[in-house]
Amino acid sequence: MEDARECLRDGVLNHLNVLEIEALELSRQQQLCLQQQSRVDDLRIMVDKLRAQKDQLKARAKTTMSLQQLKAVVHQRNEEFNDDISEEGCSMTAKSQLSFLMARKTQVKDLLQAHHLIGGYDVTETCRGKGVCISIATAFEGFYLETYNLELDVSRAIQICRHNIPPFIPLEKLAQVNLQTDLMGFLSTLSHHLNGFAGRRQQIRLIQEVLRDSVEVMESNVLFNTIVLMCADPEENGRAVLCTLEYSDLSRYLPTKVTIESEDKALPSTPQWKESQSLLLQTPAHTALKALKMKGQIA
Known part of the structure; x- marks a missing residue:
């Protein structure tokens, strides 16, 4: 009888020991899962930050590329135009007149291309390719109102040369924000300010x-x-x-x-x-x- 009790006690103790080991293992697995979940959350946050940085870099690269293309187009057309004028001592023969007209046609096409590159604003070459004049039209309820002009020096860093923007529009503040890094964003923000003013007036x-x-x-x-x-x-x-x-x-x-x-x-x-x-x-x-x-x- 005593032996049976001893065996029963040993069996119960063994069973409790097994349950304790299983509980410890389950607790360890739960802690491991929580650590893994925390790590996954950290990685997701890092991925979101990297995606945001990637989008910013893409936007910056796109703006820089558009500006470089615009500068290259204007510079190339200016050189071709000057070459055509100086060819054969600027003699206005039929051949030189034809070359001149073809150069002007190409120049107009490229300016139209530049027009699309910077978002549909009207662009005019100035300072023999060293600058561009951008026209921003305002409208309200389908009717065109005033048009404002902004001349930019694109020979080196982008700089505002001349403009007829009203003095109460925060042009300098807007330029400090994103003129150098996001030309499209600058023009869009400026256009919204001008159209808001024109609409209120x-x-x-x-x-x-x-x-x-x-x-x-x-x-x-x-x-x-x-x-x-x-x-x-x-x-x-x-x-x-x-x-x-x-x-x-x-x-x-x-x-x-x-x-x-x-x-x-x-x-x-x-x-x-x-x-x-x-x-x-x-x-x-x-x-x-x-x-x-x-x-x-x-x-």
Whole structure:
């Protein structure tokens, strides 16, 4: 009987020992899995960073290549043009005239190619191939407005020589950000700023032309990023209502904040004017005000 008990105890102890070993092995495997998962996560983060760096390098290389191609095209065409002019003492015979016209045709084709290389902006050669003049057109609601010009020196590092960009556009700040590294990005950002300004100014012009009997422009600045409009509420015996439009993002033509004010402090909180405030945030000012006039909300 005693032997049986001894055998049973040894069997239980052995079984518990086996279970303890299995538990330790399972714990070790779990820790190993957690370490591997942490390592995998670290590798994924590293891969994402490397991909982002690769994309940046690709964009930089593409911009540099486009600029180099542009410079090479302009330089080559300038040399060919000068060679044609100097050939045979610049005698304007039929042969030299034909060569001159062929060179000009090739030059125009290559300038069109350069036009596409820098994103569709109009490009003109200046300073005998040492520079280019880029034209940026502005438009609003399908109508072309002003065109601005920017002359760049591309003989060495890209530099802005002359321009007619309005002084309140942060041209130098934009140039410091990415003129040397991302010409396309610079031109795109500058174009957005110019079109945002042109769109805001055009809205004021349309308000003054179409809604001059209903809306008065009380205040605006040269950048048109703060505009105060006064209109009359017909339900309040012609009581004046002030609408202040603020544009914190200068590349947009829609306001980022609209404030409604009136002598009646409760009026801006009414459902009608809350809806009008939302409309002014999402729609050009002249369009929103015409809609309010049609609904009879302003006189």
